[in-house]
Amino acid sequence: MSEKKIKNIFVNGAISPSFIAESISRHATKTAIGGHSIFMGQIRRDEVNGKFVAAIDYTAYEELALTKMNEIREEIFMKYPLNCMHVYHSLGSINAGEICLFVFTSSAHRKPAIEACNELVERIKAELPIWGKEIFEDDTHQWKENI
Amino acid sequence: MSEKKIKNIFVNGAISPSFIAESISRHATKTAIGGHSIFMGQIRRDEVNGKFVAAIDYTAYEELALTKMNEIREEIFMKYPLNCMHVYHSLGSINAGEICLFVFTSSAHRKPAIEACNELVERIKAELPIWGKEIFEDDTHQWKENI
Amino acid sequence: MKLEIISFGKISEFIHHQQVEISNVTNTDQLKSYLETSFPELADMKYKLAVNQNIIQSNQSLKNQDVVAIMPPFSGG
Amino acid sequence: MKLEIISFGKISEFIHHQQVEISNVTNTDQLKSYLETSFPELADMKYKLAVNQNIIQSNQSLKNQDVVAIMPPFSGG
Numbered sequence: 001m002s003e004k005k006i007k008n009i010f011v012n013g014a015i016s017p018s019f020i021a022e023s024i025s026r027h028a029t030k031t032a033i034g035g036h037s038i039f040m041g042q043i044r045r046d047e048v049n050g051k052f053v054a055a056i057d058y059t060a061y062e063e064l065a066l067t068k069m070n071e072i073r074e075e076i077f078m079k080y081p082l083n084c085m086h087v088y089h090s091l092g093s094i095n096a097g098e099i100c101l102f103v104f105t106s107s108a109h110r111k112p113a114i115e116a117c118n119e120l121v122e123r124i125k126a127e128l129p130i131w132g133k134e135i136f137e138d139d140t141h142q143w144k145e146n147i
Numbered sequence: 148m149s150e151k152k153i154k155n156i157f158v159n160g161a162i163s164p165s166f167i168a169e170s171i172s173r174h175a176t177k178t179a180i181g182g183h184s185i186f187m188g189q190i191r192r193d194e195v196n197g198k199f200v201a202a203i204d205y206t207a208y209e210e211l212a213l214t215k216m217n218e219i220r221e222e223i224f225m226k227y228p229l230n231c232m233h234v235y236h237s238l239g240s241i242n243a244g245e246i247c248l249f250v251f252t253s254s255a256h257r258k259p260a261i262e263a264c265n266e267l268v269e270r271i272k273a274e275l276p277i278w279g280k281e282i283f284e285d286d287t288h289q290w291k292e293n294i
Numbered sequence: 295m296k297l298e299i300i301s302f303g304k305i306s307e308f309i310h311h312q313q314v315e316i317s318n319v320t321n322t323d324q325l326k327s328y329l330e331t332s333f334p335e336l337a338d339m340k341y342k343l344a345v346n347q348n349i350i351q352s353n354q355s356l357k358n359q360d361v362v363a364i365m366p367p368f369s370g371g
Numbered sequence: 372m373k374l375e376i377i378s379f380g381k382i383s384e385f386i387h388h389q390q391v392e393i394s395n396v397t398n399t400d401q402l403k404s405y406l407e408t409s410f411p412e413l414a415d416m417k418y419k420l421a422v423n424q425n426i427i428q429s430n431q432s433l434k435n436q437d438v439v440a441i442m443p444p445f446s447g448g
Contacts, residue, residue: 033191034189042175042182044178058447097178125445125448128445128448236371248370276363279370
């Protein structure tokens with residue numbers, strides 16, 4: 001539908017709070033915006049059978065994920081009056097306590113930003129070919145499943 | 148209900164992206180958290196009869212607002228399984244493009260954080276005695292009304 | 295009865311912080327009539343009262359030294 | 372027919388990136404049977420195929436040089 005270049009959403013390693021701050025501050029010149037909604041996914045130190053998750057190692061079918069994300073992006077922009085939409089997902093090993101997903105939407109009034117952000121998070125989890133391998137502290141692993 | 152000291156939500160002036168980044172980074176040690184939801188209100192350069200909003204000057208009935216916010220905080224903590232909840236609102240003059248409200252909730256799984264954040268934003272706007280005076284570029288003003 | 299009157303937002307532009315000594319006022323409904331007579335702009339506005347930091351939903355009796363806040367609709371956030 | 376097989380997540384632990392030359396397979400349903408026979412672990416799992424980066428919802432014919440991705444349930448986010 002659009003002629004725009006497909007945006008990359010993947011970053012190697014964790015998403016840092018300073019990266020998020022820079023992303024927020026770039027919106028100070030966009031004075032039509034009245035509300036920003038952000039979702040961040042953080043790696044939990046879950047316990048499974050007495051072992052603790054130390055990290056999640058993320059891999060993706062990158063080309064397919066970016067094509068799919070582009071479709072989702074266009075559908076969300078059609079559905080909600082948004083000024084901005086940014087999505088970043090980590091690849092590689094992300095430690096417990098670090099951020100692996102950053103979804104950021106902005107609109108003139110709060111509701112579209114909030115609803116679009118929620119819908120994006122649901123669709124990213126359900127539709128993007130990304131896989132998380134939970135690495136335990138003893139170096140064993142299990143593959144994560146979204147419920 | 149609680150014996151906790153009433154938290155101050157008010158900050159003088161705009162809420163900076165670096166303040167938000169520090170708030171996010173303080174959660175890296177809270178490894179039971181899996182999802183964070185953030186809402187930020189930003190001052191719009193709205194046009195009203197040919198004049199543009201340069202800033203909003205916020206005042207509050209501070210004691211009553213903090214008491215009310217404490218009630219809201221306790222009700223939200225009862226209703227949703229949250230790990231953290233942070234609310235900051237600016238007082239004084241906040242320029243167009245700057246952030247005046249920062250609501251930040253965290254939970255093990257994403258839904259409680261997202262729902263609590265949305266409910267907090269609605270309740271803050273409806274129930275806290277805070278007033279915004281829109282200052283136009285020519286120094287005239289009008290009082291904001293939440294719709 | 296002595297009351298302390300405080301006001302906020304748009305209302306603070308025409309009702310300033312003041313101590314008032316009024317007779318014939320024993321409850322918030324009577325106080326509203328008194329205020330709307332003294333400050334005619336108020337009669338055309340939506341506003342709420344808080345007595346000693348409690349927002350009033352229905353008529354309530356007043357006592358000496360009460361602090362009454364006059365508040366236009368909130369517009370935070 | 373020559374196909375390129377790629378796999379992801381848990382499935383990549385037992386099906387590696389490979390070129391296969393197979394006869395008697397002309398569509399994705401037949402390919403699934405072939406894969407589940409060759410890799411019995413796959414028969415017990417939920418998975419989807421993508422052919423040349425299009426996720427397959429129902430049976431679809433295959434042609435020489437197609438790239439077929441075998442994908443377990445997604446777990447990003």
